[in-house]
Each structure stands twice: as C-alpha cells, then as structure tokens.
Amino acid sequence: MKLKKVLAPVLAAAMAVSMISGMCVSAESETISLTMWGAEEDQALLGELVEEFKAAYPDQTFDIQIGVESESTAKDTVLTDVEAAADVYSFASDQLYDLVKAGALANLEEVGAALQVAGRTLDDVKSANVEASVEAASVDGNLYAFPRAGDNGYFLYYDSSVLSEEDVASWDSLLAAADAAGKKVGMTLASGWYNASFFYGAGFNTGLNEDGTTTIDWNGTSESGYTGVQVVQAMLGIAGNPAFMAIADGDISNQLASGALCACVSGTWDAITAQEQFGDGYAATKLPTFTIGEDQVQQGSVAGYKFIGVNGYSKNVGWAVVLADFITNEASQQKFFDQRESGPTNNSIIASDAVAENIAIAALAEQSAYSKVQMVGGKYWDPSQTLGELIAQGGLKADDEAGIQAALDTLVEGVTAPVE
Amino acid sequence: MAKKESGNVILAAVRGFFGAIGGFFSSFGTAVAKGDFATKLSLLWLGAGYARRRQYVKAVIMTVLEAAVIWFTFGFALNYVPKFGTLGTVEPEVVFNIETMQNEYNDFDNSFQILLFSLFSFVVWFAAVIVWMKNVMNAYELQKKAERGEHINTFREDLHSYIEEKFHITLLTLPVLGIVVFTFIPILLLIFVAFTNYDQNHMPPSTLFTWTGLSNFLSLFGGGGLTVTFGYAFVRVLGWTLVWAFFATFTTYIGGILLSVLLNSRKTRLPKLWRTLFIVTIAVPQFVSLLLVRNFFSNGGIVNTICANIGLTGFLRNIGLVSTSYIPFLSAPGWAHVMIILINIWIGVPYQMLIATGVLMNLPTDQLESARVDGARPFQVFKSITMPYLLFVTGPALVTDFVKNINNFNVIYLLTESVYTTTNQAMANSQAKEVDLLVTWLFRLTQDYYNYKMASAIGIIVFVICAVFTLIAFNSMIKGDREGTYQ
C-alpha cells in the first residue's frame, strides 16, 4: 500500500510526460468502441451524459452504444457471458461479490490509473463519495466499482390525508388506521431483500464468506435478545392483519396505481407513482416499529447502492474507466438527482438543500440510521423468498413455535449451503 | 411409414450400426490388402488412386482436402486437444497497460473452449478417417474397374452422378452438416459437461473447470451431494414432469377429438367460422397469449378482482380452500398445477382439433355407412369405429406428444417464471419449484445459478426417460398384425 502511494505521483509525472509526447500520436488514434448498459428509465440521461463525455475528449473518437439492462438483473446477464457483456454497466450493490469473483469487474486499484486522462485519481473518487458507499463497492480493500446512487433502499410511503404521523410510527397503529379507512398497507414479503428488514431490526445478521457462502443466524437468538421465532411470529401478526396486503416483488407500483393502498414499503423508484396516487397527501417516512412481546422494535432495512462497474474483459478498459467515472462524478450525479430523483452518493450533493427537501430521499436518510448493507451470497435469495411467501400465505401458524423453528432451521440450512 | 419405422428405432439403430461398421471395415481391409501401389499410396496421399486413373480433378480436390485437414490439425486442433485431459491449467493474469489504455492478458486457458474445440476436432477427425478409408476403397474400385477394362468416369460424369444415383448426397450434405454443428456437437458437449465441475465457482474465462467423474449424478440421486435436498427436489420435479406430460397429452388429445367431432357434426351451423375462431387462439404467439393469461390470473389481476367482487374469493376462504385475500391461481401449489393444465388445454385443444379434423375427413366412409344401416347409435359409431381408427392413426403421434410435453418449456416458463414462489423450503434450497418441469429447472440452474454441471446431468436424465418411454410405448403399441387393418 505504502509503495503505491509513493509510486503514484512518480507514475503521474511519468504519465504526464508520456501523455504530452503521446498527444501527437493519439490525434490519429483509432476509434474507441464502448458499450454501456443502464436501466431503461435512465436511457435518455445516459445518452446526454455520453454526448458530454465525447465533447470532453474531442481528440479521441468514440463509438459508444447504450443498451438497456436493468440494474437488478445486470448480474444474470453479465455472468452468462462475461466477455460479451458491456464495457461499462450499472448494477445493484448486492451483486458486487459474484461479479468480482467471475472477473466481471475490473479491479480499479489496478486500472484506476487511467483516470489520469481526466486529471483525477482514484482517491478523488473515494473522497468524493459517502464512505459507506465506497466500502460497499470494495472487496478486500480494493475498489471495484464507482458509486452512483445511494437510494437502493426502502422506506414507507403514505397518504397523509388518511394516516397521521402518529399512525405511521408503528405497524399496529398503521394497520388499525388503514383498516378504519378501508384501505390497505402493502409490502413485499416474498423477497429476501424486503423481509430481512424485520430480522435486521431485531438485531439478526447475515454475512458473506470468502468462498461465496452465506452465514446467517436467524434460527437462533439475536444480539438484542430476540429469537427468530419471535420475529416470524411478529411478521405473521402483520401479514395476517386484514389491512395488510402482501405484494409480489415488483408489483407495488401496479397496486399503488390501482388505488387500494394508503401506505406501502418501497423505494425512490416508486416516488412518482406514489406522488400521482396520493396527490397532496404524498408523504414518506422511516419504516414503522413492530411488536415483539412488550417491546416496540424498529424495523431495519437494507441500504443498497447503485454502482457503475467496468468489465474486466473490456477491450478498452482504460477508457471504460474514464467513462464510468464521468457518469458518476459530481456533475452527473447532480443531473441524476435533478432529472431522475435519484439519491446521490456524492458528499457535496447530499449536503445540498434540494436533497434535504426531497420527500423520498429525506425518508430514506431517516431510515438509514436503521439500515445495513446486506452481505449475502447467491444461495440466500430462494430460501429467504420462500420463507417470506410462507409467511405471506399463512403457511406458518403463530402458535406453532416448533414449526416456525423448523422452518427457520431449513432456511439456514439452505442459505448456508456451499456454492456449486 | 415414418412413424412405423421409428418403432424399434433405438434397438434397430444399435444393431444396424454395428453391422454397418463390420462391413465397412472388412471392405477397407480387402482394399488395403489387394490394392495395387496407387491404391496403397492413397493411404498416404489421398489423391494417388485418382491420379493413377487419370481422374486429375478429383486427385486435386482430395489433395486439397488432405492439406486442409492437416492444416486444421496443426493450426487449430492441437492447440486444444492436448489439454482435453485436464481442461486447462493456466488461469488468467492481467496487467493494465496505461500506454494503450488496455488490459494485457497472459496466454490463459479457457476450459469451455478447450472442451468445445476438442469435440469439434474429434468430429472433424472422425469424418476425416471415414473419408480416408472410403477413399482407399474408391481407389480399389477404380483399380478393379481398370483391371477389368471398364469405363472410368470422367469428372463431368462424376459430377453428374450427384444429381443421379448420388443425389441423396447432394440433398443431405448441408442439412446434416447443420445438424452436426448446431445440434449434435452441442448435445455431445453438454453430455461431457455433466462429468465436470462447471458451475459458478468454476466459470470460464476467469476460472477453470475440470473432470469430476460421476459426482454430479451421485448428488442428483441424493448421495454424497453438495446439497442434501437436490435428490429430494429431483424426485418431486420428476414426478410433476410425468404427471404434467400425462395430463397435458391426454387432456388435449381427448379434448381435441371431442371438439372436432362436435364441429364436424352435421348439426353444426357455420363450421368454418367456429373452427377459425378456435384457431385464432393458437395463432396468437405463445409468448403473447401465455404472458397475457399469466397477468389475467395474477394475484392482483383482473380475474381476482372479479372473483372478489362476486364473492367467490370470500366463499373459497370460508370453505378453507384459500388462505389469502386473493385466489392464488398461479402462485400456490395445487392451484397452479390445475391452472397450468387448464391453460394448456386452452392452447392445446385447438391444435389437436386440427389434426383430428384432418384424420376424421379420411375416415373410411363405407364402414360408417354400414354401421348406420345396421342402426348403430351415433355414440356407438364413435366408440367402435371412429375412436379405434383415430387411435390407430394418431397413436404414434401421441407418443411424440408425450415426449414433447416432457420438454414443454414454453408453457411452464411463460406462466410461472418470476410469478410463482415456492413455499416448499426444501425445494427452494435446490432452486426448484413445485411447478417446475425438469427442463425449466435446468434452464433456471443455468441462467440464474450458472450450475451447468447439474443442468447437464438433469438433461441426460430427461433424455433417458424420453428414450425409455418411446421404446416401451412403440414396442407395445405397434404389434405387427394391426398394421394392415386400415390400408
């Protein structure tokens, strides 16, 4: 590490010299072809940013194609054929580990030197973004992706014309008030990304080992002294309430639009739908507390990020790094916030008044005190989804403690199975 | 004809295969033993025999072919085949070159490429050996002709034979080549993958995989596996696959016959209009119609809204059939199984109706007439004349349909993927669902979990099941004496 720090300025100087001498050559250099994948809803903005990027390097000719690939499915597509995947792509933070292991992400500590073209260093990137986001983008202390957005988490949207601030403080009062108003509260239970919030809130953990396996303690007792069975019982209580609606993953915006909901657990991607539906009553806040025995336990959540990564097998990995950095720099993140209401990771944008005034992002910030980065491997998702579905469908009975314990044991067994 | 021939296909294939091989080798031996110098020389130089008999164009062509195979061997195959035993040993290492702004890689091995190109080379070499042996036999034939003083074809005449007695070669070369490259080699490759550890931890290009013997099959059958639940999930999925194939085949078969009898009845007014209406449902591409139906019946979909409004949901809740606030048409076991079969009837019956209609049109009318004269009731006619005839004609198709349904990917995938969440934890632990067929399971294993080794093992099992079933079905269904009945 130390050696690198000493070497960096030396290298930089050497680079500067070679750059100047290289300028004459690069004037007639060949076209750099790059492909970039981003979410569908960001396409227009990405196109705009690419044009700016080209304008910033007039000496170099680029052929940059932009493809559609949702952040949530980027890993599936990339890993099918790493060599055919885009040079620069956007993905959700929970995919980082699998992507790194498959060589699908370039180690930025090695290729980050390319940023000299932009007159920047990797340390600039690290210091410009929230520390937690940089940490989430690193494996073994090596940075593997550029943080772009910090809004890949969830909180509570509600209609303040139906529910008061006191109502939304706890699930009990929330569901009671919703029931009284003849409306429903929606949340996705059949997803390990959402239903972990109850366990994290009660002090349980998950962890990721070096070999890609997951550690999980949900069948035992948490550091806060609650048992997994108690958490499931609390979830069953919520799911069994007639005012609660268990919604399939990704279906929340449909249900919001249908007008049946007065509150739902979701993230910034549903902000516009929620605004349209709730109108003047549009409000958002941290997640409510839930009841275990006598206690009110604050529901936790997952703090996820959206990263821009550079494919390790990119033909033009250097320019890909420069482009990825450009898409995630302060000016670009500002544009993402202005146009897409995307919560930034850049320190100075977060500090701005506009961000503080944004209802959804403010709620996310409020929830962030109770959120954690979800460290899990690929074997986590199916079993945890099934547990959520069991709870949502009432497949477990709250008074059958042994049955719940058995279900949790099976969950742990499946989640901790070796990767194959 | 074709269908009858496929009767003892596999046994016949094995028998015929070895017989053919024996004959081939013995005539090759004769050619080598009894050949003159030119014939023997063509063991080394493929053009020798032709050149000796003044077939110079052919001699050149064979020489070029020989050179091509040699070039292929040294320029291509030998880069991969020697590593076939280990599937590669050199992992990739990368250095970033700031000058070129590009990554520089060492000369690393890619296990998948080694496997693929080795198999490719084996197939080419196999073909080359056949050509080589055949070539010597041809040279010997020419030699005999020359000895007997018979006419030896000019190149023109040789070419002409390709639209005459050798026309089948002209016809079959390209299609067979296509099948070999796009079906045969891929299947062969995936059979080999079932004996490796190609999975998420061993994924080229970044990591290598290697041979592991039978361990994948062991874990599939529940022994010494990585996941204890794999064997359990396998049995469950296999069970549903067979149940599905049975119901999917017979419901649509019987439904199709009933519908076609209904439509072809004399009582039907405007039969063409009705038939077209039914056909429209299958003319809409499946990915449209099935995705649509999936949303139609989704938990928050239109059918559920209607059922809730008319009180059906509440009623089902009261009698305990439903535990949720919606009817889980496609999201709970049992419900989903029944719905999938019903929806398959929806898209399958019109197809079978079409086939049955065609068959009914060819129904031997004399039998029908005499039955009518004898005063048989319509139902009796149907039972004792129409149905046996239909069964005879479409029986073999029934077997093919069963095999097709075992591999029916579209219906299950389009209806349940990303909608159905299993509540069976043991299956979830093996990434399977209650509604999965073996093929959809293996597809998910490759697409979402990159577990190619297990997917390949499952694929082989599917093949074995289909093969055994076809063998038994054909052998018991086609007994010799029935063949003449309807001719």
Place this chain on the structure above:
Amino acid sequence: MEKKMKLKENRTSSIVLHNLLIAVLAFIWLIPIVWLLCTSFSAYSGMNTSTFFPKEWSVAQYVKLFHPDTVAQFPQWFLNTFVIACFTCVISTMFVLMVAYATSVMRFPMRKPLMNMAVILNLFPGMLAMIAVYFTLKSFNLTNSYVGLIMVYSASSGLGYLIAKGFFDTVPRALCEAARIDGCSEARIFWQVILPMSRPIVVYTVISSFLGPWMDFVYAKMILNAGISSKYTVAIGLYKMLDKSLINSYFTQFCAGGVLVSIPISVLFVIMQRFYVEGITGGAVKG
C-alpha cells in the same frame, strides 16, 4: 303425423343445443383474446386490474408503438424479425424438403442409420444444447448478429422432416419410375414431379418455418444479448416490456404490439392449417 312433428322438434332443439354448446366453448376460448384486444385500446398504459373493459378507450398506445422510444421500437423490431424470418424460411424449407425427399424417395445404405440418429437427437431437451450453441456461435463471432440467429433457426431444421416425409411417402412410386424411364435425373424428379404434386406440404413447410422466428424468444434473448433495443426481434422486444420495472408503463403497448403481430401470423396460420390437415393425414394413413 304427430310423431313426426315431435321428432322434428327434437331435432331443432338438439341442433340449437349443439350450436349453443359450441358457442359457449368458443366464448370461453376467446375471453383472453378479447381481453387482449380491449386492453390494447386502453388509454391507461399500465395493467388495468379493476375492470374487464378499459375505463377509457384510446388508440394512443398504437400511436406510441410507431413513435419509438428507447424501449419500444416496434417498427424496427418488426423489420428485423421479418428479415430473419424470410432467410430462415428459405433455408429451413429447403433443408426440410431435401431431407424428406432423400429419406422418402431415395434408397441408400446410410438411410436407416441417419433416420434413427434423427429420432435419438429429437429426444434430447433442446434447452440443454442452447448454451453450447451460444458458445459455438461466439467462437465464430456470430453472436449479436442476425446471421447467427438465422443459423440457429434454420441449421437444424432438417430434423423436423417427418411430416414432409410422410407426405412424400404417399406420392405413388409409379410416377417416379415412369419419370426415370423417360430419362429424368433424380434432381428433375424432385423438382418437376414430386414438388409440384406436394403443394400442401410445401406451403405448410414454408409458413411454419416463416413463423418460427416470430414465436421464439429464448434463443433470440440469448443470442441478441447486447441490450441494444433497436436490434431486438418482436418477441424479445415485447417480452422485455413485461420486465418488472417496465410493465407498469408498457403493458398496454405490449398488448397493442401483441395484436399487431398476431394479425399477420393469424392469417398465415389459418392458411397453414388447411394444408397441415391435408399434409399430415395424407402421410399417416397410407404409411
């Protein structure tokens, strides 16, 4: 007299009942199709889950289909699929008819073994071979290209020769013999004797191989994996519209696109089914 009247009444009522039964069945069969049609004329872009018929009717989604955005480029997809389908159609039809003719009319030593191989290959699940096909194409640098896709659709089409063979089997052998005696080459018998007589099966083969690329989404999704929307075929384009993140704003467009694709396909399909019935029964009975 009275008895006759009663019989006739019975007949009329049974005819009414009979046709009513068909009508009810047709009604059930058409519900989802009607829903597709109605929804495609909805003014609301997401899925309408509260009423069967749209609350507001409009052709806006059809208009949108023809004004491409980054996701929906329907005219382009349609063109792409059409081009792919045309090439696939030509190659597959040729392959299928060639194999069918060779195995049906000609006699040569490898005939039986080849046919048995085909039966065995057909027993393997096609899904399994898909990954290997992908990497084979990749090593020829043919992924993300229409050439690759056309090859995938048509290269193995020879395996589906059985229906055409069944038909060729019914063509009287005497005809071929007569032509041979007249000095026709095998190639001419194929072109000028057998093919003209086999119009139903030729039309059937042409249409069914033309329809393949319109229906397939698995291979297309795998091979056109660069994520560039303008390169998609109709099937993957529409399939991606139902992505979780898109379904709410594209469901009606999906329906509209589905309707537009279905119209030409339905027409072809209705034509094809006529020939299909002729083709399949011709072969099966006289086998």
